[in-house]
Amino acid sequence: MNWNWEIILEYFPRLIDGVWVTLQLVFISGIAGLLLAVPLALMRTSHRTWLRALPFAYIFFFRGTPLLVQIFLIYYGSSQFEAIRASALWSILREPYWCAIIAFTLNTAAYSAELIRGAIQAVPKGELEAADAFGMSHWLKVRRIVLPRAFGIVLPAYGNELILMLKGSSLASTITLLDITGAARTIIARTYTPLEIFFAAGMLYLLISAIMIGAFRLLERRLNRHQHYRGPEQVSRVDPRLAE
Structure with missing residues (x-):
């Protein structure tokens, strides 16, 4: 088997163009999904049954159906309704880019809401009692x-959710978007070098994942720096001179 490095070098700029599309899909949907997930999580932790029912149904649907199906429902399904085609929403829903953003946002919001709900319930009761006092x-x-406190607790899991969304963003290529995977498929159709x-596309995904993991570790360390604080007693055990 002959490995053709020249093909990778020749078409690498096309893959880089796909990187920017992928990053836009992940970060726009990630931020929008987080903004939607917070009120959903607060509603899920409510003591009122009727207030928990709506986010439960929403989360159950988007966690229980494949992301690809959700993309197809939004991109192909919306065009089946005359009312949508005649409305102002059609200028958005006819574009594959925005359909992918909407699908990714709704999907990640469902998963993130459950993560945040668990983090909210993990907040120490003593801190809540002190606030009441x-x-x-x-x-x-x-x-x-x-x-x-919940964001500090949920951050590692939310970082994993964004990485899963990064890998799931490759499904956007099924509706003609030229993200990393879409650009790779277009190049392969011309060069027959899959x-x-x-391999080059996979390395780009790996590099982006590594950067995201490092960024979330730094952010986690910053938000949870109080857990790594050493008081004078702890410092003196390590080096008595530092406690003086």
Whole structure:
């Protein structure tokens, strides 16, 4: 087997163009999904049954159906309704880019909402009781205590969710988007070199994943730096001179 490095070098700029599309899909849908996931998670932790029902149904649907099906339902399904084609929404829903963004946003919001719900329930009860003792209102307690602590707890799992979304973004190529996978498939159709091109595409996904993992570790260390704090007693055990 002859490995054709020249093909990789020749078409590598085309793959880089696909990287920017992939990053846009992941980060726009990631941010939008997180904004949607927070109220969903708060509703899921409510004591009112009727308030928990709507986010439960939403999360059950998007976690229980394949992402590819969701993309097809939004991209192909929306065009089946005359009311949508006649509305202002059609200018968005007729574009594969925005259909992919919407599908990824709704999908990651469902998974992220469950992660955040678990993190909210993991907030130490002592901190909540202390907030009550200070006379904080419910929403002030949520804003200053619950959500900051929950984000610190959920961050490692949310980083994994974004990496899964990065890999899932390759499905956008099925609706003609030229992300990394879409660009690779286009190049392969011209050059008939699937091994070299898919290897190069895989290395790009691996590089992006490594950068995201490093960024989330730094962010996690910053948000949870209070857990790594060493008081004078702990420092003196390591080196008595540092406690002086």
